[in-house]
Amino acid sequence: MKVIETDLPGCIVVEPQVFGDARGFFFESFNNDKLAGHGLDLKFVQGNVSSSSRGVLRGLHYQWPKPQGKYVSVIEGEVWDVAVDIRRGSPTFGQWTAVVLSAENKRHFWIPEGFAHGFVALSERAVFSYLCTATYDAKADAGIRWDDPALAIDWPVTDPQLSDKDARAPLLADVAVDRLPVYPVSGA
Numbered sequence: 001m002k003v004i005e006t007d008l009p010g011c012i013v014v015e016p017q018v019f020g021d022a023r024g025f026f027f028e029s030f031n032n033d034k035l036a037g038h039g040l041d042l043k044f045v046q047g048n049v050s051s052s053s054r055g056v057l058r059g060l061h062y063q064w065p066k067p068q069g070k071y072v073s074v075i076e077g078e079v080w081d082v083a084v085d086i087r088r089g090s091p092t093f094g095q096w097t098a099v100v101l102s103a104e105n106k107r108h109f110w111i112p113e114g115f116a117h118g119f120v121a122l123s124e125r126a127v128f129s130y131l132c133t134a135t136y137d138a139k140a141d142a143g144i145r146w147d148d149p150a151l152a153i154d155w156p157v158t159d160p161q162l163s164d165k166d167a168r169a170p171l172l173a174d175v176a177v178d179r180l181p182v183y184p185v186s187g188a
């Protein structure tokens, strides 16, 4: 297993060791002991799966209170995945990092509590599978605009397909202060 630090502290990429044989392949999609060496002790309480057709963009989403850390991967197709630091008081507030996740590269991406997350499907269909460190709370579910000019995220698409909720999402600057995570995120 290879752990790759990104240019946004806290967000890491994990490339699992893949065991191939005449039957196909096997890899550990998550192993907490092997991540402990990178200061992580991840406990997941919910798993999600979504399927998106090419050009669908889901995001930028976060939960607050009751923030969710996410360990995300793609089991069919390919996505361009982005994490944004929206923790008030963070030295990297407003910074983002992106990674291509695919069934082919088998990469996993750890997005800590307090970050906003989103992705756009690059393949005909992208099946996205991820684990969360907190359960879903519709009242805490929140989002910011995918194309917020203050974030200047370099999305590989210009006219994505959005849910009505995402199409109506506010700019980061317009989010009430008490609706944004606080750095450091307590209980994380």
Ligand SMILES: Cc1cn([C@H]2C[C@H](O)[C@@H](COP(=O)(O)OP(=O)(O)O[C@H]3O[C@H](C)C(=O)[C@H](O)[C@H]3O)O2)c(=O)[nH]c1=O
Residues within 6 Å of the ligand: 048, 050, 058, 059, 061, 062, 070, 117, 118, 119, 136, 163
């Ligand atoms: C997230 C979630 C949703 N739902 C229900 C609520 C809606 O009726 C339906 C679709 O929800 P939504 O449109 O928010 O799904 P996504 O746009 O894929 O949202 C997710 O996509 C981005 C990329 C994320 O990082 C989050 O995990 C999550 O916000 O599923 C649930 O029942 N449980 C859940 O955990």
